[in-house]
Amino acid sequence: MTTITQPFLEIDHVDKIFQTNRGTYSALKNIHIEINKGEFIAVIGHSGCGKSTLLNIVAGLDKASAGGIILEGKEIHQPGPNRMVVFQNHSLLPWLTVRQNIALGVNRIFRHRSPQERRAIIDEYLALVHLTAAAGKYPHQISGGMRQRVGIARALALQPKILLLDEPFGALDALTRGRLQEQLMQICNTHQITALMITHDVDEALLLADRVVMLTNGPGAHIGRMMRVELPRPRQRMEVINNPNYYRMRGEIIEFLDQQKKSKKQQELNRISIAISRGNIEKVNLDLGFIPLTDASPLIVAQEQKLFDKYGLEVQLKRQSSWTSLAENVINGALDGAMMVAGMPLVIAAEHHQTIVTAMTLSRNGNAITLSNQFNQLHTSPIDLLREYILQAKEKPIFGIVHPASMQNFLLRKWLIKIGIQPDIDVELVVIPPPQMVANLIAGNIIGFCVGEPWNTRAVLDNVGFIIATDIDLYDGHIEKVLGVNQTWAEQYPYTHLALIRALLEACAWCQQSANREELADILSQPHYLNMNSTYIKPSLCNPLWVTKHDTRYLRQFHHFLVKNEPCITEYQWILEQLIQYQIIDGTCANSQELLTHIIRDDIFQEAIALLDPNCLAGENLSEKI
Ligand SMILES: Nc1ncnc2c1ncn2[C@@H]1O[C@H](COP(=O)(O)OP(=O)(O)OP(=O)(O)O)[C@@H](O)[C@H]1O
Numbered sequence: 001m002t003t004i005t006q007p008f009l010e011i012d013h014v015d016k017i018f019q020t021n022r023g024t025y026s027a028l029k030n031i032h033i034e035i036n037k038g039e040f041i042a043v044i045g046h047s048g049c050g051k052s053t054l055l056n057i058v059a060g061l062d063k064a065s066a067g068g069i070i071l072e073g074k075e076i077h078q079p080g081p082n083r084m085v086v087f088q089n090h091s092l093l094p095w096l097t098v099r100q101n102i103a104l105g106v107n108r109i110f111r112h113r114s115p116q117e118r119r120a121i122i123d124e125y126l127a128l129v130h131l132t133a134a135a136g137k138y139p140h141q142i143s144g145g146m147r148q149r150v151g152i153a154r155a156l157a158l159q160p161k162i163l164l165l166d167e168p169f170g171a172l173d174a175l176t177r178g179r180l181q182e183q184l185m186q187i188c189n190t191h192q193i194t195a196l197m198i199t200h201d202v203d204e205a206l207l208l209a210d211r212v213v214m215l216t217n218g219p220g221a222h223i224g225r226m227m228r229v230e231l232p233r234p235r236q237r238m239e240v241i242n243n244p245n246y247y248r249m250r251g252e253i254i255e256f257l258d259q260q261k262k263s264k265k266q267q268e269l270n271r272i273s274i275a276i277s278r279g280n281i282e283k284v285n286l287d288l289g290f291i292p293l294t295d296a297s298p299l300i301v302a303q304e305q306k307l308f309d310k311y312g313l314e315v316q317l318k319r320q321s322s323w324t325s326l327a328e329n330v331i332n333g334a335l336d337g338a339m340m341v342a343g344m345p346l347v348i349a350a351e352h353h354q355t356i357v358t359a360m361t362l363s364r365n366g367n368a369i370t371l372s373n374q375f376n377q378l379h380t381s382p383i384d385l386l387r388e389y390i391l392q393a394k395e396k397p398i399f400g401i402v403h404p405a406s407m408q409n410f411l412l413r414k415w416l417i418k419i420g421i422q423p424d425i426d427v428e429l430v431v432i433p434p435p436q437m438v439a440n441l442i443a444g445n446i447i448g449f450c451v452g453e454p455w456n457t458r459a460v461l462d463n464v465g466f467i468i469a470t471d472i473d474l475y476d477g478h479i480e481k482v483l484g485v486n487q488t489w490a491e492q493y494p495y496t497h498l499a500l501i502r503a504l505l506e507a508c509a510w511c512q513q514s515a516n517r518e519e520l521a522d523i524l525s526q527p528h529y530l531n532m533n534s535t536y537i538k539p540s541l542c543n544p545l546w547v548t549k550h551d552t553r554y555l556r557q558f559h560h561f562l563v564k565n566e567p568c569i570t571e572y573q574w575i576l577e578q579l580i581q582y583q584i585i586d587g588t589c590a591n592s593q594e595l596l597t598h599i600i601r602d603d604i605f606q607e608a609i610a611l612l613d614p615n616c617l618a619g620e621n622l623s624e625k626i
Pocket of ligand 1: 018025045047051053054218
């Protein structure tokens, strides 16, 4: 006679398909695991692969779309005390003590037993998890680790056939987690408990499990590998770590997870290219604003190198006459987005109560302070001449800045203070659009300015001004231009936004390479962009050589395009401080910190980067540069 041995618990070719707003989503495909009595199974896989879905189906909290769960030969369809779940968030009832929380299930399941017997069960499991002394306390009076132990005791007290653990220690600190893992291992060994545990933690899986089930990423997650943990029991953490098999097994699991990560990234790439090819980009035709400046390069290069096209966008670049009109056009929706001085979104929020989102930095540095040639005399310090002029002037002399929220405003103020001149008291700072700076210097309306390139070089080569300081001297690496779009636009067109960022990042990579700089200057010089001879544009892009009567300096990398493009909250905090300090925005009324979290969307940048093929940033080290 042959005896048919059947597994204690069988997860029998389970499929799970969810109905979603967009149709159906296949979460699990053909999951088949046979579990023996007393066996401990760990399920590991990346976030969202379907681990909790599987556990819920075994618990009877959810139904399989195909296949089923068979416990001791009987198919199960609903939750029951023979399968208890311990969740990551213990889910204790806050108004009950530790004892009462455990008693709740015990009194219900063992209602046929006497109160003394039920009390004995509760005492036994309280002791098992070392919580006898805390029995009278409420959940808020005990630590996270203790609460998790109550959760385990509450589940075990019902003497289930299977213990289901959904990342039970995920929320705990490493020390507590380690202690609880050991306690759980001891309890399971002593009481021969059959357990199915979900975890993200490779070491936890190897310490506790007899077998590790590795799930592939969804959709249609299936068992990618199943590994028997060849480590003797009872296990001690140190012995486990020192076992020669340990690192081999650990390496295998990590390799599997890495492979899954790579294929997930590839899936994402495929998803976006499918979205593009299907025309799923919500808005294809975009009008983007720029100011004729060298740091408009990423926008102009994305256009000229057909990078917008590559990401499914049809862009028209719209030259703007001033920063003010550019801001107005983004606010009123005439532009889909624009390059902006970094502080502009903060000022727009304060003045117009509109949220402009920035998910990407376009450039760093690229500014200089230029003085009128009247201060460029041999044998006399230009700063002494400037000071003397300002002291003797009947009317306050004027310096040009491009926007109150611009870095040029902050840098000029700091430089003036450093040389003993009080902005607003000794000199006036007036907003002038960048292309009009040199004309105003020639006309004598201003004695100097702080502006982006090529307008400083233009003043030098036209022999009307000289550069007294660059922002490499004043604040090397500062944030300069950012991509700004309306918040409602970003919410309405998320794929378009991601495509735009990716195209611009590729353009930044192109602009960053020194080999492309001469060509870049030629591109920028065209009539519909900067409309000037490239001799004015080249010096600051290609090893600029600044010559004044006083010194000759050789500067490299005056413009940065592919460096830290991810927006960073601390940089904006600094800008915010400047805006408040110079009373450009009212620091008392604006809920400024909260504002920052709405404006700075590094999460969107991360999403764009996650989908970006690193090869697109040819010749640049992505992780170092960004
Ligand atoms: N009720 C539902 N309706 C539609 N889709 C769902 C539903 N529940 C889960 N999903 C999807 O099924 C997939 C698996 O989800 P599940 O929560 O099981 O993953 P997980 O591996 O446990 O993730 P994590 O480790 O982050 O907890 C996910 O893509 C999820 O979005």
